[in-house]
Amino acid sequence: MKVCLFWHRRDLRIHDNVGLAAALASGLPVLPLFIYDRDILDHLPNKADARLTFIYDEVEKLAHETEAAGGTFLARYGQPLAVLAQLVKDFDVAAVYTNEDYEPYATERDTAVAKMLKKHGAEFHAYKDQVIFAKDEIMTKSGTVPKVFGAYLKAYTAKLTHELLAPSDSRQQFKKANLHHVPADQAGRRPTLASMGFERKEQYFPPVKLPAEGVVRNYHKTRDTPADEHGSTRESLNLRFGTLSVREVMKQAKELNPKLLAEIIWRDFFMMLLWHFPNTATESYDPKMRKIPYRNNEDEFRAWCEGRTGYPLVDAGMRQLNETGYLPNRVRMTVAGFLVKHLFIDWRWGERYFADKLLDYDMGNNVGNWQWMAGTGAISAPWFRVYSPESQQAQVDPQMKYIKKWVPEVGTAKYPKPIVDHKFGRERAVEAIRAARIAAS
Structure with a gap:
């Protein structure tokens, strides 16, 4: 029997899922699928990653919902191209349905998958959903x-x-008549975190419901x-x-x-x-900003990462990020601006650190906002604008409630002196960027 796969990626839900609705309406029995992508997971810096724990739990929920509806849910661990090539042979797959992803790696992966499927006589359908x-x-x-x-x-x-x-009608169509059921031995066991070489990391996750x-x-x-x-x-x-x-x-x-x-x-x-502009994932959009002579002092970068800069709002934000994987909007702006301007460290260092730490890491948002703060992006704050951490603190945390929660030693001898003077750091960055822009003209 010919079947179609629905490949879950950035859409870990059954309700209001455009690609899933299309698969369920295709006339072919649907096998939902999730691939734990080694091309991504192999680069995670820690074996205990809260995001992977979140993904794993949500995938297990999808599997149980699918089984309750009378179908089979497949989960695999590996490189997507190889996994899908094997599934096409195992299940006589006529088509793979999924939802679009717009990051550079994802578009390259999907192009390769579509090409492989075509060789096997199968179709690839991607829908706008996210x-x-x-x-x-x-x-x-x-x-x-x-x-x-x-x-x-x-x-x-x-x-x-x-x-x-x-909303799409994916939930209403998610029923036994539209799903494919296969014996457990053919479906294979779903990977566990341990079988993939990872550990659980218990962390607070916002509930999966509207605020x-x-x-x-x-x-x-x-x-x-x-x-x-x-x-x-x-x-x-x-x-x-x-x-x-x-x-x-x-x-x-x-x-x-x-x-x-x-x-x-x-x-x-x-x-x-x-x-x-997929190249902006790794380089500045503005050509004049691609040869900025950043200082990239590793000791100062480490102090920023650990929340030891001597600027209370910056340190509070970095400590919250390290402990919870979350940063409030204005604090994200403050810590990013401090790194790229006051410490004059390449925005890509900060972008990578956020990529490792943020629960909600999204490449488009992260790259876009880091380049905005650095003044290097397609849309940017003026490169000569340097926000004062003290002014930001006065605006958003005047009573220091947030700061005292995350930096309890503030105001004592244990708290470090500022790593750099605000005026000095601002002038150093502005003059260096101005000179680099003139040289690139």
């Missing part, structure tokens, strides 16, 4: 890639209709108050791994808070830019 508008769906009037968020936001919201936020209405309504008032644990929706993790759909999250924001809606649209914007 964003509302992708690739070149929002362009300037002259047909170029938009690099001004305000104009992008205006065009985006003008096209954002009620119909685009309507409370009050949190959303007050978001614009509380989002820049890091001491307020309910000041943000904390939905970035669920959006990153697709345990909630962007449509349901955006629909709530559209109805309740335009500021939150705009923040979610930033996510689409950065994914669009990364798709158009």
